[in-house]
Amino acid sequence: MRKAICTQLNGKYAAIPAVVACIIAVALLSGIAGSSTPQLSEGERIYTSACVACHGADGKGTSQAIAGFKQPDSFPDFTRCDQTTAEENVAYQATITYGGPYRGFSQIMPSFSKALTQQQITEVVRYLRSFCTNAHWPRGELNVPRAIATEKAYPEDEEVVTAEVNARGTPGVTNHIIHEQRFGMKNQLEVDVPLMFQDQAHTWYGGVGDTVFGVKRVLYSSLPKGSIFALQGEVQVPTGNRTRGFGSGTTTFGMFGMYDQLFRTNTFLQFQGGANLPVHTDIAPQNVFFNSSIGQSFAEDHGLGRLWSPMVEFVASRDLTTGAKTDWDVLPQMQVTLSPRQHVRADLGVRIPMTDTAHRPVQLELYFLWDWADGKITEGW
Ligand code: HEC
Numbered sequence: 001m002r003k004a005i006c007t008q009l010n011g012k013y014a015a016i017p018a019v020v021a022c023i024i025a026v027a028l029l030s031g032i033a034g035s036s037t038p039q040l041s042e043g044e045r046i047y048t049s050a051c052v053a054c055h056g057a058d059g060k061g062t063s064q065a066i067a068g069f070k071q072p073d074s075f076p077d078f079t080r081c082d083q084t085t086a087e088e089n090v091a092y093q094a095t096i097t098y099g100g101p102y103r104g105f106s107q108i109m110p111s112f113s114k115a116l117t118q119q120q121i122t123e124v125v126r127y128l129r130s131f132c133t134n135a136h137w138p139r140g141e142l143n144v145p146r147a148i149a150t151e152k153a154y155p156e157d158e159e160v161v162t163a164e165v166n167a168r169g170t171p172g173v174t175n176h177i178i179h180e181q182r183f184g185m186k187n188q189l190e191v192d193v194p195l196m197f198q199d200q201a202h203t204w205y206g207g208v209g210d211t212v213f214g215v216k217r218v219l220y221s222s223l224p225k226g227s228i229f230a231l232q233g234e235v236q237v238p239t240g241n242r243t244r245g246f247g248s249g250t251t252t253f254g255m256f257g258m259y260d261q262l263f264r265t266n267t268f269l270q271f272q273g274g275a276n277l278p279v280h281t282d283i284a285p286q287n288v289f290f291n292s293s294i295g296q297s298f299a300e301d302h303g304l305g306r307l308w309s310p311m312v313e314f315v316a317s318r319d320l321t322t323g324a325k326t327d328w329d330v331l332p333q334m335q336v337t338l339s340p341r342q343h344v345r346a347d348l349g350v351r352i353p354m355t356d357t358a359h360r361p362v363q364l365e366l367y368f369l370w371d372w373a374d375g376k377i378t379e380g381w
Contacts, residue, residue, distance in 0.1 A: 002142065002311075003104075003360035006341075007042040009072070010184070032057065034214070037145065039128060041123070041126075041278075042120065042123040043124045043126050043127025043128075044124035044127050046116065046120055046123060046124045046127070046129050047124055050112065050115065050116070052122075053066075053067065054069075054108070054109075055076075055078065058079065059077070059078030059079050059111070059128070059131035060077045060078070060079055061075055061076075061077060065348070068364075070208060071217075072105070072106045072108075074105060074106075074375055078128050078131035078132065079130070079131045079132060079133075081132035081133075081134050081137045081166065081185075082133050082137070083194045083324070084129075084131070085138065085139055085140060086140040086143065086157075086373060087140050088139075088140045088141050088143075089125050089129075089141065090299070090303060090304060090344070091103065091140075092125045092128060093118075093121050093122070093125055093304060094123065094301075094304035094305070095109060095124070096112050096116070097111065097112060097118070097121055097237070097304060098111050098113060098120050098301075098304065099111030099112075102304075102340065103341050103342075103380070104340045104341040104375070104379060104380030104381050105339050105341070105380075107359065109248070110346060116352070122281070134185075136185060136186075136239050137185055137186075138154060138155065138185075138186060138218050138221040138228060139221070139223040140154075141223055141226075141229075141262060142154050142221055142223065142226070142228040142260060142262060143156070143296060144260050144262055144268040144270060144295070145268070145297060145307070145309035145311065145335045145344075145345075145347075146160070146335065146347065146350050146367075146369060147270055147291075147295070147311055147313050147331075147333070147347075148331055148333055148347060148349050148351075148365050149160070149293075149313050149315045149329075149331060149351075149365065150184070150258075150270045150271070150272045150291035150292060150293040150313055150315070151232070151272050152258060152260055152270055152272075153216075153218065153221075153228040153229055153230035153258035153259060153260045153270075154200055154203060154218070154228055154230075154255050154260070155186060155187060155188035155216055155218060155230070156180040156182065156184045156188060156371070157178075157180065157181055157182050157371060157372050157373035158179075158180040158368065158369050158370065158371050158372065159177075159178070159179055159180075159370045159372060160176070160177075160178040160180070160367055160368070160369040160370075161175065161176070161177055161178075161367060161368050161369075162175060162176040162178070162365070162366070162367040163175050163365070163366050164291050164351070164363045164364070164365050165350070165362075165363060165364045166349075166361045166362075166363055167350070167361060167362040167363060167364050168361045168362050169307040169361035170198065170199060170313070171198070171199040171202075172196070172197060172198040172199065173196075173197045173198075174194055174195070174196050174197075174209070175194065175195040175196075175197075176192055176193070176194050176195075177192075177193045178192045178193075179191045179192075179194065182373075186217055186218035186219075186221075186230075187215065187216065187217050187218075188215070188216040188217075188319075189213075189214070189215060189216075190212070190213070190214040190215070190216065190232075191211065191212070191213055191214075192211065192212040192214070192232075193209075193211050193368060194206065194208065194209030194210065194211070194240070194246075195207075195208060195209070196208075196209050196240070196246045198244075198245070200244070200245075201238065205244055205246075207240065207241050207244060207246045208238070208239050208246070209240040209246050209247055209379065210236045210238055210239055210240045210246075210247045210248055210252075211236070211237050211239045212234050212235070212236045212237075213234065213235050214224070214232050214234035214235075214239070214254070215232065215233055215234075216230050216231070216232040216258075217230060217231055217232075217252060218230045219231060226261055226262035226263060226264075227259070227260070227261055227262075228260050229257065229259045229260075230257070230258045231255075231256070231257050231258075231260070232254075232255070232256055232257075232258065232274075233253075233254070233255050234254035234255070234256075235251065235253060235254075236248070236251065236252040236253075236254060236276070237251060238250055245357075248278065248284040248286065249277045249280070249283050250279050250280040250283055250284050251278070251279045252276050252277060252278040252284065252347075253276075253277045253278075253279075254274060254275070254276045254277070255274050255275055255277075256272055256273060256274020256275070256289075257273060257274060258270070258271065258272045259271045259272075260295055260350075260369070262268075263298075266296060266297040266298070266299075267294075267295070267296045268293075268294070268295050268296070268297070269292070269293070269294055270291075270292065270293040270294075270295075271290075271291070271293070272289075272290070272291040272292070273288075273290040274287065274289060275287065275288045275289070276288075276289070276305070285319040285320060285321045285324070286319070286320040286321075287317060287318065287319050287320060288317070288318055289316060289318070290315075290316045290317075290321065291313060291315045291316070292313065292314050292315075293311050293312070293313040293314075294311065294312055295309050295310060295311030295312070295335075296307045296309065296310060296311075297321075299372060306337050306340075306342075307335075307336070307337045307342060308334065308335075308336050309334070309335040309336070310332075310333070310334050311332075311333055311334075311335065311349075312330065312331065312332045312333070313329075313331035313332075313333070313349075314328070314329075314330060314331075315328070315329040315330075315351075316328050316329075317332060325355065325356065327353065327355050327356055327360065328353070328354040328355045329351050329352060329353050329354060329360075330351075330352050330354055331349050331351045331352070331366070332349055332350060332352075333347055333348060333349025333350070333365070334347065334348060334349070335347040339380045339381050341374055341375060341379070341380030341381075342371075342374075343370060343371040343372075343374035343375055343380055344368070344369070344370050344377060344380070345367050345368070345369050345371075345372075346366065346367065347366060347367050347369075348364075348365075348366045349364075349365050349366070350362065350363070350364055350365070351364075351365050353365040
């Protein structure tokens with residue numbers, strides 16, 4: 001081809017300028033050809049040979065007629081940033097290594113543990129990430145394990161049911177039913193309904209507490225740095241019965257910031273600090289608080305399996321009234337994933353007051369959470 005062009009050129013314009021023109025022409029042509037067929041990356045090469053038949057060259061999935069199977073509801077469209085960015089790379093690695101059923105997905109998704117090395121799987125996951133072209137979505141790795149008291153910065157699609165049981169002092173149980181829902185790229189709505197049950201003078205009373213409505217927004221997130229920062233505003237509505245001690249009797253505005261830091265070792269830190277400002281300060285005090293958590297995740301099966309996350313929280317709260325002291329609690333706990341898909345998890349801990357121990361009982365605290373964006377609660381087992 002190059003030779004043909006040069007012979008033609010040489011034939012038309014004999015002598016030196018023609019030779020120079022020929023060299024430039026060839027250089028230009030090969031330059032253009034080079035940019036139109038770039039070198040395939042290792043990940044793209046693997047994807048093209050092993051994954052395209054089912055997942056499509058565009059990452060959206062091949063039609064049923066060609067692929068020969070009906071796509072499950074959870075079939076990924078790798079171009080949908082809203083569906084893929086919440087997934088951690090290890091979740092993808094686990095599915096590719098051990099096949100769909102390992103994470104409670106369809107067995108149509110084959111295991112590549114024999115065909116590909118871990119390095120090749122890492123490369124193909126890197127290539128999968130290139131289908132989502134908007135880098136502003138917060139990445140799921142920054143969704144560190146939820147602590148009991150310290151709210152995390154990552155926006156969630158979650159249902160959480162918590163229980164706090166007094167281990168000493170007045171028998172009582174408080175449950176929270178928490179609904180968290182993402183909207184847009186960086187926002188989340190939250191509704192928290194407390195249910196309280198207390199033994200008051202040997203009679204059990206139960207009722208709804210003060211319901212909280214909140215909006216969270218991520219202001220900064222960076223996967224390479226392992227950091228995420230978000231702000232949340234809340235309104236606590238006095239739905240609880242004040243005379244029973246289930247409610248504050250006043251509307252309260254809350255505002256707090258959350259900063260989480262993840263390290264390469266899967267160690268994580270979480271910080272949350274803010275204030276609660278009641279409208280009627282004569283019946284409920286203004287209050288500032290600071291919660292923090294340090295933890296470490298360990299995953300079975302060389303980092304791809306069930307996740308155990310021991311954490312310790314340090315929780316501080318102080319009423320803004322004259323003479324008030326800061327209340328400190330320590331909260332050791334363990335979170336574990338229950339479903340193979342890791343979308344159903346439980347956490348059990350003990351809240352141990354360090355100050356004012358006479359008035360504040362030791363509490364057993366636990367929660368169950370279900371990340372409903374990852375599938376129905378009955379799926380993924
Ligand atoms: C025989 C068809 C087939 C082939 C080949 C195939 N997949 Fe899949 N893959 C599927 C199906 C079907 C699902 C959806 C499973 C479900 O949602 O239950 C899936 C799901 C996935 C998921 C989503 C897991 C999650 O967490 O949502 C990833 C990642 C994935 N495949 C990567 C790959 C890669 C990379 C390759 C090539 C190395 C590949 N697949 C080859 C059929 C296939």
